[in-house]
C-alpha cells in the first residue's frame with residue numbers, strides 16, 4: 189500500500205521507499221499541498237505545516253477562518269480569484285462573465301495500478317501492484333463544475349504522475365480557459381531551473397539559471413512541442429551535480445502548445461505549473477461533458493541528475509513506449525534522404541540498398557519524394573500514391589525487391605501536411621487550417637491539414653493504411669515539417685476555435701493509435717524537421733524519434749547529451765552521414781561519426797557506394813559492433829560524465845544491468861598540442877568488480893588485443909579512467925592522437941577471474 193488517508197485530519201500521504209507526497213483538505217474544503225520530497229514517516233496530522241500567520245493586505249475565504257489565506261498556503265490545483273494571487277491551475281469562464289471558481293473536497297477513491305487517459309498518451313502499469321492511484325473529487329457548487337484530480341505513485345521510484353479531469357454539471361455552457369496538468373508548490377526557491385532549448389539543427393541544449401522572485405517560463409505556441417523548447421524542466425539545488433544532490437523533474441506528456449512555469453512569490457514559495465498553454469486555449473463544456481488534461485510526470489531524487497535521468501529513461505522506455513518494439517533492439521537502418529534528396533529512381537535506391545546490405549544494414553528507408561508530384565518540396569504533399577515514373581512497381585514492388593535483398597523496408601510520410609499544389613488541396617481547400625479572408629502563411633511551401641476534423645484524419649488514415657496493407661513495410665518515419673499558423677478550423681463554430689490546437693494534437697494521436705493497432709509490428713519513428721516534436725507524447729506511439737536534422741558528429745554529441753536528460757538512448761534516432769556534413773560543412777572522421785551515432789538507434793544517412801573500399805570495410809566493422817553491443821547501449825543505464833557544453837572533451841557511458849559490462853564514449857572537439865594527462869571519472873560500476881579495459885580501435889578487434897589492462901570499479905569511479913597516451917596506468921599506446929573531432933570508445937568487461945564474480 190502506498191496511499192494513506194487519515195480521516196480525522198483529512199490528510200493524504202502517498203509514500204514509497206523513496207518519496208513522500210502529502211496533502212490535506214483545509215477547513216474550507218480546499219486541497220492544500222504539504223510536502224513532496226524524500227520519504228518521511230507517516231503521521232496522523234501534518235497541519236503544523238499550514239501557515240496561519242495573519243499578514244496585512246491578505247484576503248482569506250470566510251469559511252476557513254481568518255488565519256488561512258490561500259495566498260500563503262501551498263495548494264493543489266488552485267484557481268484564481270479568491271485570495272491566492274499567484275497563477276492558477278484552472279480557470280472557468282461562466283455565463284455571467286465570472287472566471288472565478290473555488291473547488292472544495294467532495295470525496296476520494298484509491299485504486300490499484302493506473303487508469304489510462306482517453307485519447308491521450310500516458311504512462312501505464314502492467315501489473316496492479318506497480319502503482320497506486322488516488323482520485324480526489326472536488327466540486328465548485330456555484331459553477332456546478334466537478335473536478336477529478338489524479339495522482340499516481342509508482343512502487344519503487346520517486347515518480348508521481350498527475351492529471352485532472354474537469355466535468356461540467358452546469359445547465360449553462362462554460363468555457364475552460366486554463367486547465368493545467370500539474371501544480372506543484374514548493375516551500376522554498378533555492379533551485380536552479382534547467383530547461384532544454386534550441387532551434388532547428390541544435391535542439392535541447394541545457395540552459396540553467398537560478399530561480400528568483402517573479403516568473404520563469406518556457407512555452408510553445410507553435411502547435412507542436414517544438415525545437416525551441418522541450419516540455420521538460422528540472423529544478424535542481426545549486427550544489428546538485430550529475431552524481432549527487434536533490435533534483436525534481438517535470439515532464440509533460442504532450443506534443444502540442446504547452447507552458448511550464450515557476451512562479452516565486454515574495455515569501456520564496458515556488459509554484460510550478462505545467463500543462464497546455466492557456467494562451468489561445470479555451471474549451472467549451474456543455475452539461476455532462478468533461479475535459480481531460482494531459483498527464484505530467486514528476487520525478488524526485490536526492491542522487492543527482494544522472495539518477496533523475498535514469499528514472500525517466502526506465503519509466504519512458506518501459507511504461508510509456510508500448511507494443512512490439514518496446515523491448516526490442518532497434519534495426520540498423522539506411523535512409524536515402526541525404527544520399528539522394530529528391531533525385532532518385534528505383535534503380536538508384538536498389539543500388540544504395542544492396543551496398544548497405546553488404547555492410548550488414550538491416551532496414552532500408554525510403555524518405556521524402558516517392559509519391560504524387562513530389563519532385564521537390566513544392567508539390568504533391570497529401571497525395572499518398574507512389575509516383576510510377578520513379579517506382580514503376582509502386583511501393584509494393586520496391587518493398588518486395590528490398591525484402592528480396594534480405595532487408596526490411598521502411599517509408600517516410602508526412603500525413604499532417606498538404607502542398608497547395610496537390611490533388612488533395614485542389615479537392616478539399618477547406619481541409620487546410622486557414623482564416624477566411626486571410627492568406628495563410630506557408631512553411632516549406634506547405635499548409636497544415638486540419639487534423640481537428642475527424643473526416644480529414646479518416647481520409648489520411650485510409651490513404652496510409654492502404655499503403656501499409658498492400659506493401660511490405662516494417663517501419664514508418666512520420667514527419668511534420670512546419671509549425672502551425674492560421675489556426676482556424678472551417679468545421680468549428682466561433683466559440684470553439686480555442687479548441688483547435690488541442691483538437692489537432694488529439695487528431696494526430698488518434699491517427700497514430702489507429703495505425704499502431706492495425707499494424708502492430710511496424711516500427712514508427714516520429715520526426716518534425718528533426719527534433720521539433722521530441723516529446724513523451726510522441727513516444728507513446730512511436731518508440732523512437734529522429735533527434736535532429738543536424739547529423740554532424742560534433743554537434744550531435746551536444747544534441748544527444750542534452751536530449752539524454754529526459755529521453756532514453758533507445759529513443760534517439762542517430763545516423764552516420766557524409767562529409768563535408770550537409771548542415772554545417774564540417775569534416776569529421778568516419779569513426780567519430782559512428783561512435784556518436786552508436787549512442788542511439790544507429791543507422792546511416794548517406795550512399796555507401798560513394799565511400800572508398802577501406803571506408804566500406806570500416807562501415808562493416810561499425811555495423812557488426814553495433815549489432816554486438818546494441819542491447820547494452822539501448823537498454824543499459826546511461827550516465828553523462830563530462831559535458832560538451834562545458835568542456836572540449838566530453839564523455840558518456842552505458843552500463844549493463846548486472847554491471848558486468850560498460851561502454852564509454854569519449855569525444856574531443858578540438859585537438860591541442862602538448863595536452864594534459866586527462867582522466868574521466870566513471871559512474872555506475874560495481875566498486876569491487878575488476879574490469880578489463882579495451883580502448884580505441886581495438887574495441888572493433890577485441891580478439892586481437894594482446895595485453896589488456898584491468899582496474900577495479902572503485903578505481904575507475906574515483907581515480908578515473910585515463911584517457912591520455914603515455915605514462916603508467918595507460919589504457920593503450922597511440923590511441924589518443926591530438927586531432928580535432930576525435931573520439932574513442934572504452935569497452936569494460938568484468939574480468940572472469942574477478943574474485944567478486946566468483947562468489
Ligand code: GLA
Nearest residue numbers: 525555556715716717718737
Ligand atoms: C525533414 C526531416 C528529414 C527529411 C526531410 C524530407 O526535414 O527531418 O529527415 O525526412 O524532412 O523532406
